[in-house]
Amino acid sequence: MARVRIPILRRLERALTGQFPPPDTVELKDHDGIIGVVTSARFAGMDTIDRQNLIGDIVATNLSPDERRRVLVIVGVTPDEGTGYLAGEE
Numbered sequence: 001m002a003r004v005r006i007p008i009l010r011r012l013e014r015a016l017t018g019q020f021p022p023p024d025t026v027e028l029k030d031h032d033g034i035i036g037v038v039t040s041a042r043f044a045g046m047d048t049i050d051r052q053n054l055i056g057d058i059v060a061t062n063l064s065p066d067e068r069r070r071v072l073v074i075v076g077v078t079p080d081e082g083t084g085y086l087a088g089e090e
Contacts, residue, residue: 016074024041025038
């Protein structure tokens with residue numbers, strides 16, 4: 001099963017990196033499901049739902065329905081927001 005997970009993770013990382021090239025960052029991990037953070041200035045001024053819809057559209061375009069079930073959460077943040085709030089940091 002692990003061999004199936006890694007290709008999905010790599011394909012998703014390529015797709016997201018293609019839409020969010022450097023200096024944006026894409027960090028994905030597989031913890032019994034794919035979790036991740038996309039950090040991009042492109043998210044500035046966007047509502048949370050719009051960020052999620054943008055990421056969700058990329059996921060839907062690049063993964064099959066079965067593969068999409070492996071994606072638990074991918075959060076979009078700006079460089080200024082960082083990810084501290086995800087870990088309960090202020």
